[in-house]
Amino acid sequence: MPLPDDLKFDAxxxxxxxxxxxxxxxxxxxxxxxxxxxxEPRYRALLEEALDDDRxxxxxxxxxxxEADYEGxxxxxxxxxxxxxxxxxRLDEGRYNLLLAGLARVHIVEELP
Numbered sequence: 001m002p003l004p005d006d007l008k009f010d011a012x013x014x015x016x017x018x019x020x021x022x023x024x025x026x027x028x029x030x031x032x033x034x035x036x037x038x039x040e041p042r043y044r045a046l047l048e049e050a051l052d053d054d055r056x057x058x059x060x061x062x063x064x065x066x067e068a069d070y071e072g073x074x075x076x077x078x079x080x081x082x083x084x085x086x087x088x089x090r091l092d093e094g095r096y097n098l099l100l101a102g103l104a105r106v107h108i109v110e111e112l113p
Contacts, residue, residue: 007084007086007101007103008103009030009082009084009103009104011104014082016109017112018056018057018058018082018106019046019049019050019056019057019058020057020058020060020076020080020108020111021043021046021057021058021059021060022059022060022061022062022074022076023059023060023061023062024061024062025061026059026061027061027081028059028080028081028083028100028102029081029102030081030102030103030104030105031102032101032102033086033099033100033101033102034059034083034099034100034102035097035098035099036096036097036098036099036100037095037096037097038095038096038097038098039095041094044094044095044096047085047088047096047098050085051085051088054084055084055085056082056083056084056103057082057083057084057085057100058080058081058082058083058106058108059080059081059083059100059102060076060077060079060080060108061076061077061080062074062075062076062077063075063076063077073111076108076111078107078108079105079106079107079108080105080106080107080108081102081103081104081105081106082102082103082104082105082106083100083101083102083103084100084101084103085098085099085100085101086098086099086100086101087099
């Protein structure tokens with residue numbers, strides 16, 4: 001079954017910039033739908049920005065030792081999966097359930113503020 005056009009990835013039109021969502025124990029893969037529950041304020045803001053723009057989020061795994069700086073900006077592994085929000089549901093108190101569709105493997109070159 002072919003993917004809908006809005007879930008296909010065109011590398012030529014990708015700017016190379018995406019919102020980074022690091023998690024300690026989730027490895028995202030291209031061509032996979034990943035359910036997520038978003039509850040932390042910083043990640044709710046990230047999702048809302050994505051929904052208002054291109055719906056792209058790069059899922060990365062936190063590098064070993066992340067526990068010491070989880071609330072700050074811990075290091076991430078250099079390979080991530082670029083995903084697009086396929087569908088979402090806003091819940092009470094601003095939380096979200098969503099399905100993220102993995103599009104392509106990407107390499108993190110630089111983290112922007």
